[in-house]
Amino acid sequence: MATGDEIWEALADFTEQCNNNKRLRKMQRDWTKILHFKAIDMDDSFTMKVVEGEIVKNDKGTVGTPDIIVETDSETMCDMFWGDINPTQKYLRGEIKVKGTQEDVMRIDVITAVIWPEV
Amino acid sequence: MAAQLTKGQRDEIKKQALDDFSRYVNPQKARVLKNAGLDIIEGKREGAAVWDITGKKYIDCITSAGSFNVGRRNPEIIDALKKALDEYDLGVFLLCSKPKADLAKRLAEITPGDLQYVMYGSGGGEANDFAIKLARGYTMKNDVISTLKAYHGHTGFSLAAIGRDEYRKPFGSMVPGYKHVPYNNLAAMEEAVTEDTAAIIIELVQGEGGIHLATDDYVKGLRKLCDDHEVLLIFDEIQTGFGRTGKMFCCDYSGVVPDILTIAKSLGGALYPISATVYREELGDFVMTHAFTHLSTFGGSDIGCMVGLAVIDFIVKNKLPEHAAKMGERFQKGFDELLTRYPELLMEVRRKGLMMGLQYTNDSIGPRMSYQLAQNGVMAIYTGNEPSVMRLMPSLVIQEDEVDFVVDALDKSMSEIMKQGGIEKY
Amino acid sequence: MSIIDDILSKTDMDEIRKETEENYRQYVNPFALRMFKNASLDIIEGKREGASVWDISGQKYIDCVTGAGIFNVGRHNKEIVEGLKKALDTYDMGGWISIVRERGILAKKLAEITPGDLKYSLFCCGGGEAIEVAVKLARGHTDKTEIICMENGYHGVTGFALPATGRDVYKQPFAPLTPGYRHVRYNDIGAVEEAITEETAAVLLEPIQGEGGIIPADDAYLRQLRELCTKNEILLVFDEVQTGFGRTGKMFCAEHSGVNPDIMVLAKSLSGGLYPLSCAVFTEEIAEFLMTHPFIIINSFGGTSLACLVALATIEYIENNDLPGHATRMGGRFMAGLSALKGKYPKLVLDVRGRGLMLGMEFPEDSIGPRMAYQLKQNGVISIYTFNNPRIIRIMPTLVITEQEVDFVLEAFDRSLAEISKQEEKNAAR
Ligand SMILES: Cc1ncc(COP(=O)(O)O)c(C=O)c1O
Ligand SMILES: Cc1ncc(COP(=O)(O)O)c(C=O)c1O
Numbered sequence: 020m021a022t023g024d025e026i027w028e029a030l031a032d033f034t035e036q037c038n039n040n041k042r043l044r045k046m047q048r049d050w051t052k053i054l055h056f057k058a059i060d061m062d063d064s065f066t067m068k069v070v071e072g073e074i075v076k077n078d079k080g081t082v083g084t085p086d087i088i089v090e091t092d093s094e095t096m097c098d099m100f101w102g103d104i105n106p107t108q109k110y111l112r113g114e115i116k117v118k119g120t121q122e123d124v125m126r127i128d129v130i131t132a133v134i135w136p137e138v
Numbered sequence: 139m140a141a142q143l144t145k146g147q148r149d150e151i152k153k154q155a156l157d158d159f160s161r162y163v164n165p166q167k168a169r170v171l172k173n174a175g176l177d178i179i180e181g182k183r184e185g186a187a188v189w190d191i192t193g194k195k196y197i198d199c200i201t202s203a204g205s206f207n208v209g210r211r212n213p214e215i216i217d218a219l220k221k222a223l224d225e226y227d228l229g230v231f232l233l234c235s236k237p238k239a240d241l242a243k244r245l246a247e248i249t250p251g252d253l254q255y256v257m258y259g260s261g262g263g264e265a266n267d268f269a270i271k272l273a274r275g276y277t278m279k280n281d282v283i284s285t286l287k288a289y290h291g292h293t294g295f296s297l298a299a300i301g302r303d304e305y306r307k308p309f310g311s312m313v314p315g316y317k318h319v320p321y322n323n324l325a326a327m328e329e330a331v332t333e334d335t336a337a338i339i340i341e342l343v344q345g346e347g348g349i350h351l352a353t354d355d356y357v358k359g360l361r362k363l364c365d366d367h368e369v370l371l372i373f374d375e376i377q378t379g380f381g382r383t384g385k386m387f388c389c390d391y392s393g394v395v396p397d398i399l400t401i402a403k404s405l406g407g408a409l410y411p412i413s414a415t416v417y418r419e420e421l422g423d424f425v426m427t428h429a430f431t432h433l434s435t436f437g438g439s440d441i442g443c444m445v446g447l448a449v450i451d452f453i454v455k456n457k458l459p460e461h462a463a464k465m466g467e468r469f470q471k472g473f474d475e476l477l478t479r480y481p482e483l484l485m486e487v488r489r490k491g492l493m494m495g496l497q498y499t500n501d502s503i504g505p506r507m508s509y510q511l512a513q514n515g516v517m518a519i520y521t522g523n524e525p526s527v528m529r530l531m532p533s534l535v536i537q538e539d540e541v542d543f544v545v546d547a548l549d550k551s552m553s554e555i556m557k558q559g560g561i562e563k564y
Numbered sequence: 565m566s567i568i569d570d571i572l573s574k575t576d577m578d579e580i581r582k583e584t585e586e587n588y589r590q591y592v593n594p595f596a597l598r599m600f601k602n603a604s605l606d607i608i609e610g611k612r613e614g615a616s617v618w619d620i621s622g623q624k625y626i627d628c629v630t631g632a633g634i635f636n637v638g639r640h641n642k643e644i645v646e647g648l649k650k651a652l653d654t655y656d657m658g659g660w661i662s663i664v665r666e667r668g669i670l671a672k673k674l675a676e677i678t679p680g681d682l683k684y685s686l687f688c689c690g691g692g693e694a695i696e697v698a699v700k701l702a703r704g705h706t707d708k709t710e711i712i713c714m715e716n717g718y719h720g721v722t723g724f725a726l727p728a729t730g731r732d733v734y735k736q737p738f739a740p741l742t743p744g745y746r747h748v749r750y751n752d753i754g755a756v757e758e759a760i761t762e763e764t765a766a767v768l769l770e771p772i773q774g775e776g777g778i779i780p781a782d783d784a785y786l787r788q789l790r791e792l793c794t795k796n797e798i799l800l801v802f803d804e805v806q807t808g809f810g811r812t813g814k815m816f817c818a819e820h821s822g823v824n825p826d827i828m829v830l831a832k833s834l835s836g837g838l839y840p841l842s843c844a845v846f847t848e849e850i851a852e853f854l855m856t857h858p859f860i861i862i863n864s865f866g867g868t869s870l871a872c873l874v875a876l877a878t879i880e881y882i883e884n885n886d887l888p889g890h891a892t893r894m895g896g897r898f899m900a901g902l903s904a905l906k907g908k909y910p911k912l913v914l915d916v917r918g919r920g921l922m923l924g925m926e927f928p929e930d931s932i933g934p935r936m937a938y939q940l941k942q943n944g945v946i947s948i949y950t951f952n953n954p955r956i957i958r959i960m961p962t963l964v965i966t967e968q969e970v971d972f973v974l975e976a977f978d979r980s981l982a983e984i985s986k987q988e989e990k991n992a993a994r
Contacts, residue, residue, distance in 0.1 A: 046423045049278065049737065059991070107602040110931065111938040113987030117931055121954045122733050124931075125599065129427050132598055151665070158668030162675050162684055164851070166858040168663055179665050180869070183656050191665070202660040202864050211656045220649050227612055227640040227837045230631045232948070234600055235609055236580060236620075239587035246591045256592055260689035260840040261865050267722040275737040292861055293696055294723010294742050305860060308853070309700045310709035313723050314740045403864055408656045411689045411840040411865035424737075426595040430951070431734050432721050435631055435832060436690050436840035440609070519661065522862070 021093040023063040027079065029100035030056075030065060034074045036102075036134050043133045047072030050126055055085040058093040087119035087127070102135035148181075148192050155179045155191070174505055175512035176519070183210035186536040188517065197544050199511075199518040199530045203345055204377040204493070207404035208452050209535035215407040218448030222441045229440035231433065237443035244450055245416055248386055251395030254419045258412065258438025262376040262402030263291020265413040266339065268432055269398045270295040272417060273337035273370040276424040280314075281335045285321040287347030287523045290339060290374055299339050301347065302523045321350055324359040331363060337370040337398075338363075342388040345377035348524030349488045349495025354392040361394045370397040370421075376413075377493070380404040381453050381534050384463035384491030391490075397421065407449040408533075412442035458534045462491040465541055469494060469530070472545030480552045482561055494530040496548075501525045503561060510551030516544050577621050584608055603934060604941050605948070612639035615965040617946065626973050628940075628947040628961045632774055633806040633922070636833035637881050638964035644836040647877040651870055658869035660862065666872035673879060674845050677815055680824025684851040687843045687867025691805040691831030692720020694842035695768075697861055698827045699724040701846060702766035702799045704853045704860075709744040710763040712756060712798075716776035716952045717747075717769060719803055728768055730776070731952045751781055753788045760792070766799040766827075767792075771817040774806040777953035778917060778924025783821035790823045799826040799850070805842070806922065809833040810882050810963050813892035813920030820919065826850060836878035841871040887963040891920040894970055898923055898959065901974035909981045912988070923959040925977070930954045932984065939980035945973050 021029075037043060047069075054067040066078040066085075091099070095115060098104040107128045109115040117124050131138060143151070156177060160168045171177050178196065182189040188198045188210060198210065208215055222237075229235050242256040257272075259265045270282055284290065284299040291297065297306060298313040301321075306312055315334075319326040321344060331338075338360060344350040364371040373396040378388035382404070385391055389399075398421070402413030425432075436442075453459070466489060473487040473496070486497040498504055504520030507528055511518050521527045532544065555561065585606070588597050600606040610620035617627045617639055627639060637644060658664040671685040686701075688694045703709055713719070717730040726735060727745040735741055744763075748755035750773060767789060773779040793800040802825040807817035811833070814820055818828070827850065831842030843866075854860070882888070895918070902916040902925060915926040927933060933949030936957045940947050950956045961973065 042423065046427045050427070105602065107599070111603055111935055113935055113984065113991065116991065118929065120733070121930065121934070121949075124934075125429055126427060128599070128602070129595065132426070132595060155665035155668055156663060158665070158672050159663045161668075162671030163667055163686075164684070164854055164858055166855040170858055171661070171663055176661075177663055178659075180658050180662055182654070183658075188659075198659070200659055200661065202657065205657065205660070205864050211652075216652050220652060223645050223649055223838070225611075225640075227645075228631065228634055228839075229609055230627075230629060230634075232629070232631075233605065233607055233609060234584065234588045234592075234597055236584045238592060239584045242591035243587040254591065261693060261863055263863065264690060264693065264722055271721075271738045274739075280740060292863060293693060294726070297723060308704040308707075308857060308860065310703045311743045313742045406657070406865065409652070409870065410657075411868070411871075422594070425593060428733075428737055429593070429595050429599060431737065433951075434690055434692075434721070435634060439840065441838065442840070517659075522859070 020060055021097045023061065026058060026063065026065065026093060026096055029097045030077055033100040034077060037074050037130060040134060043130065044072045046129065046133065047126070052086040052123065053083045054087045054089065055081050056096060057088065057090045058096050059090050060092040087117060087123050089115060089117050091115040102131065102138055105138050106131055152179050152191050175509040176517065178517065185209045186533045186540050196512070196515050196517045197532060197540055199516055199532045199544065201531050201533055202403065203529070204382050204531050205403040205406065206408040207380050207382060207458065207534045208407050208449055209533040210408050212407060212452065214452050215409055215445060215448050219409055219441065219445050222444035226440040226444065228436065231435050231437060235440050237440045237447070238438050241443040241446045244447055245414060248450060249399055249416050250387060250389055252418055253395065253399055253416045255417055255422045255425070257415045257432065259415070259434045260411040260413060260436045261291065262400065262413050263293035263296045264434060264437065265376070265400040265402055265415045266290045266296040266299070266374060267293045268415045269372045269400050270299070270337060270339065271432060272398060272415065272421060272424060273372065275428060276421050277336045277368065277370060279334050279336040281317065281332065282315060283317045283319060283327065283330050283335060283338045285340055285344070286318050287321065287344055288341060289346030289523060321347070322352055322356050324356055327360065328363055331367050331369060335367060335369045337372050339372040339374060341374045341378065343378050343383060343490050343493050345529070346522035348521045348527035349493060349529060351488060351490055357392040357394045372396060372398040372400065374400050376400055376402045380449070381459035381462050382491055382493050382531070384466060385459050386453070388490065405446050405449060406442065407445050410442050410445040411436070412438065412446050462534045465536055466491045466494070468538060468541045469545065472548070476548060476552065480556065483552050483555060492532060492534055495521065496528040496530065498526050498528065499561065503555065504528050506555055507551055510554050511547055514547035514550050516547040580620055581608055604938050607946065614638045615962045615969050625944050625946045626961060626969055628945055628959050628973060630960050630962055632832070633811055633960055634832045635837040636809050636811060636887060636963045637836050637878055638962045639837065641836055641881065643881060644838060644874060644877045648838055648870065648874050651873045655869040655873065657865070660864050664867065664869055664872070666869045667867045670872040670875050673876060674843070677879065678828055678845050679816060679818050681847050682824070682828055682845045683848050685843045685845050686861060687841065688863055689840040689842060689865045690720065691829065691842050692722045692725040693863070694829045694831055694844045695719045695725040695728065695803060696722055697844040698768065698801045698829050699728070699766070700861060701827060701844065701850055701853060702801065704857065705850045706765040706797070706799065708763045708765040710761060710765055711745050712759050712764060712767045713745055713747055714750045714769045714773070715747045716750065717773060718775035718952060719768065750776070750779060751785050753785055753792070756789065756792060760796055760798065764796065764798050766801050768801040768803065770803045770807065772807050772812060772919060772922055775951040777926070777950045777956040778922060778958060780917065780919055786821040786823040801825055801827040801829065803829045805829055805831045810888040810891050811920055811922050813895060814888050817919070834878065835871055835874045839871050839874045840865065841867065841875055843867065891963045894965055895920040895923065897967060897970045898974070902977070905977055905981060909985060912981055912985060921961060921963055924950065924956045925959070926956050933957050935984055936980055939983050940976055943976035943979050945976040
């Protein structure tokens with residue numbers, strides 16, 4: 020089990036990776052969404068606000084009306100933000116739950132595919 | 139098939155075919171073709187020739203506007219298709235398959251520059267529709283500039299790009315955001331480009347528009363214009379591709395590489411529908427974030443891809459582009475004579491390889507020449523957007539004696555029309 | 565090298581797979597390949613026969629996707645393959661502008677088997693292309709421009725078909741699109757009534773929404789639509805691209821309600837899963853527009869000689885083997901089994917529905933569709949969720965599926981649902 024602080028750190032790393040990736044920013048420039056991440060083995064949640072492909076803000080807790088809700092255990096969540104796992108595979112095996120459209124699920128996978136093509 | 143039938147039986151088949159066609163497909167089409175002497179019911183087909191069911195032989199200079207570059211019923215392509223049929227069916231458009239992957243690689247190899255990824259379709263219009271969608275999606279801009287008299291297909295994004303209103307008028311509102319400018323006029327294009335221009339789409343030789351050749355300077359100017367304004371350049375090589383103009387692709391002449399290239403027609407080897415939109419790697423990023431937003435059930439079927447591979451092999455192995463260039467020159471010698479002999483009929487000849495257009499002195503000569511040529515054993519029609527131009531696009535496997543036969547038929551037909559008169563402009 | 569008949573060693577297969585994937589990654593679509601792999605749909609089809617397909621590694625699957633209804637006569641149907649091969653001894657595409665004899669014969673056959681007084685055919689390659697023709701005919705014939713279509717409908721992705729498709733993800737990146745399309749709720753006659761204006765040219769719909777989630781139109785709704793259209797001089801267009809050729813237990817789905825459209829669009833199974841072909845079939849009255857405009861809709865590849873011969877062989881096969889009847893019987897067997905599964909997994913299965921062999925199972929949330937596809941694949945069945953609604957997994961096998969194969973698929977569903985139930989319980993416990 021990871022701690023809330025660890026997730027928050029992983030999320031910050033992830034944010035930096037995304038925002039510094041020029042190709043990804045361009046690719047995602049028509050994507051404006053609010054994402055909620057819930058760690059189900061603890062009571063922590065996080066909110067990520069994406070505007071035109073840029074992660075403009077992360078919050079602790081749930082803020083705003085989400086387009087996408089991602090639920091998994093804290094360990095998997097950290098692994099996801101660190102690029103240690105392929106989130107779509109986990110999703111299809113029921114280990115990560117995502118509420119939202121399939122298109123948005125695929126967009127999340129695009130992020131991983133661009134930042135960590137080998138995963 | 140036709141060989142074992144008696145003359146009476148063949149006539150009966152022909153009558154029945156015309157009747158069925160009129161009754162269930164389109165009576166007026168049948169009538170127009172009959173009047174033009176083109177009510178040919180194709181029986182045997184081979185190389186550059188086709189036989190009417192009644193046994194009369196024609197050199198096919200229509201070839202569905204360049205769909206039969208490898209010749210009609212090319213035995214090597216037929217074998218490839220039969221072999222494909224031993225193993226494959228259409229396959230599933232969603233899945234990855236070996237033929238799809240193999241052909242994509244081959245297309246990346248033979249297309250110029252860094253054209254890399256392939257989206258498959260079945261028809262040419264479909265390929266252009268995707269090209270334009272891709273340009274809009276990738277640039278997030280709207281406008282598309284095409285040229286007057288251009289032809290790009292009848293599906294919606296392509297239809298709006300056609301440079302002729304008649305094809306659109308009865309159908310009401312079109313896809314918005316299109317401008318049409320004169321061909322071969324760089325200044326007009328420069329003027330039309332704005333901040334919201336996503337793409338310029340152009341044929342390097344206008345086919346339906348009347349066989350007009352883009353100059354190298356124009357094409358190079360377009361490339362620069364596009365680079366300067368972040369506009370994507372789309373070459374529609376649906377008629378000009380696969381050796382037709384004397385090079386594998388017509389853009390090989392100017393060396394200008396487009397961002398998107400569309401191909402269809404001859405890729406199917408006169409046997410099987412397949413088309414493709416080939417685009418640069420960068421544009422793949424849009425396809426990645428919008429996976430599965432453009433789908434085509436029949437596009438890039440396993441069988442179609444096997445046929446496409448065989449077609450490319452045949453063209454490369456037999457150096458069809460070079461052959462087309464050579465046969466084109468032989469045609470040109472004949473045309474030069476016709477130009478001096480019939481100045482009242484023939485104004486100009488425009489040609490690149492075996493993509494040839496005869497510019498007549500007025501509109502009515504095109505249809506009359508079709509009729510006369512049919513009598514003299516040649517199938518040819520005027521171009522869709524320009525009835526004063528007769529297009530000659532024989533298959534690229536045409537031989538010297540067949541070239542001479544066509545030139546001779548042109549001579550006879552023109553001489554007959556001169557005799558008939560009625561050629562003055564009105 | 566023949567992939568199918570030769571017995572290849574495991575290494576050869578691995579080699580082919582590696583090469584294919586590499587080429588796909590480099591030259592077709594790297595992301596699609598990644599998605600396939602994630603979803604475990606990275607099947608490279610080798611042998612195909614009847615209701616089944618084999619991955620090149622030799623693993624067998626029952627195909628319940630069938631390209632959303634391309635393979636009604638079965639995968640790689642031997643009779644039709646032989647017919648096409650024989651045709652190749654004489655024919656090729658035929659000229660685009662010529663009077664193609666085979667086209668006349670097929671058009672005549674279609675006039676015979678389609679309902680009501682549908683009579684003329686205009687041929688294209690893809691289903692979307694034929695939808696374009698239908699829209700244009702409607703506009704050209706009526707001199708009006710508006711098309712009423714359905715939310716969540718799917719009609720293709722080219723210029724006149726795309727705006728009719730009732731879902732934004734397909735459209736938004738490519739806007740602005742052809743104007744004049746209005747979307748209304750499916751199965752809601754009041755909504756259509758409200759949408760009708762002076763400018764309405766046609767109402768376009770699928771008699772069973774395929775990509776929208778296997779949603780059948782009520783017979784009463786279709787009859788009301790027919791009346792409404794007739795009264796207002798509006799054309800009724802049925803998209804039977806997925807529902808045609810025996811899929812729903814009748815040759816055409818329209819026959820269930822007895823409603824005759826003015827234009828019917830056909831593709832997919834029209835040409836036996838072997839050759840691209842589609843068409844719009846329409847009434848004599850509408851054909852008049854094409855008398856005055858005989859060359860206004862043209863295409864290079866629509867209705868080639870070979871395509872028409874394949875279609876004739878396909879229709880003959882469907883008739884001779886009574887595939888609509890077989891689809892009804894197998895559909896009944898499926899329905900009984902699926903209903904039992906609904907009883908067994910009440911929390912997972914919200915609904916099972918459909919007609920003939922056009923069936924769908926509905927789940928309570930989006931993620932379960934893709935997960936089911938993944939599980940089914942592990943259990944020897946290929947199926948995917950419907951494009952416009954991932955909550956529904958589709959069951960559209962070939963119409964030559966046998967009783968044993970139906971039972972096999974049902975068992976695979978049972979196992980897959982059991983696995984997902986287990987996953988859900990595990991999640992709930994965390
Ligand atoms: C230059 C060009 N582009 C596009 C097309 C459309 O292709 P298709 O008829 O296969 O839709 C054609 C057809 O003649 C063409 O000549
Ligand atoms: C109902 C319906 N209409 C039209 C189409 C478009 O057909 P195509 O992919 O051949 O263009 C489809 C394709 O899935 C469909 O399901």
